[in-house]
Amino acid sequence: MNVYKGKITFNKEQCVLCQTCAFVCPAGAINISCVEPHKSYDFIIWHNTCTVCGNCTYFCPTGAIALSNTLAEATPQSEKYTAITANMVEYGECQKCHEPMINVPQTMLQKGFKNVSEELVSLFNLCPKCRRDHTFAKRAL
Known part of the structure; x- marks a missing residue:
């Protein structure tokens, strides 16, 4: 008999590497580690x-982590130790100096600003x- 457990899903395009999810996870199930500083993280x-x-889904500021409620995305009990x-x-x-930076996802801009224009998006690039x-420069001129 397979017993199903819900699954946490992750959208890397939404992640800003704030590591809040790892901090609030009481089980220590989330691990974020540096592969190359200011380049990439596992x-x-x-x-x-x-x-x-x-906790991770509740506290994630960008919605990068979500709890799946569909059976197709759940992890079967038989795979619980390898999943x-x-x-x-x-x-x-x-976009200007080409220094590494964390991109601000559209969802985060929508939470912080009433209207998200192209000018605002380009500013956060x-x-x-x-x-x-x-x-x-824009204010001084």
């Missing part, structure tokens, strides 16, 4: 350790230094 969810408490979700989260680069310089 993001692993150990489904055998996960208690499906939902993991593994992804590599990579830094993007500043700049690193914090270039964003400051751009904003200052």
Whole structure:
């Protein structure tokens, strides 16, 4: 008899590497480790350790982690000791200076701003230094 356990899913395009999920996970089922500083990070969810408490989904500011409620995505009990979700989260680069940076997902911009225009999106494609310089130049001129 197969008993099914819900599964935590991960969308690496939404992740900003804040590591809140790993911090709030009481079971220690989420591991984020540096592969190459300011380039890429391994993001692993150990489904055998996960208690499906939902803390990671509740506290994730971007919605990168979600709890699946469909049976097709659930992990069968027979695979509970080998099932993991593994992804590599990579830094993007500043559109102006090409320094590595974490991209701000559209969902996060929508949470913070009433109207998300193309100008706002392009502003958040700049690193914090270039964003400051751009904003200052625009106000000073």
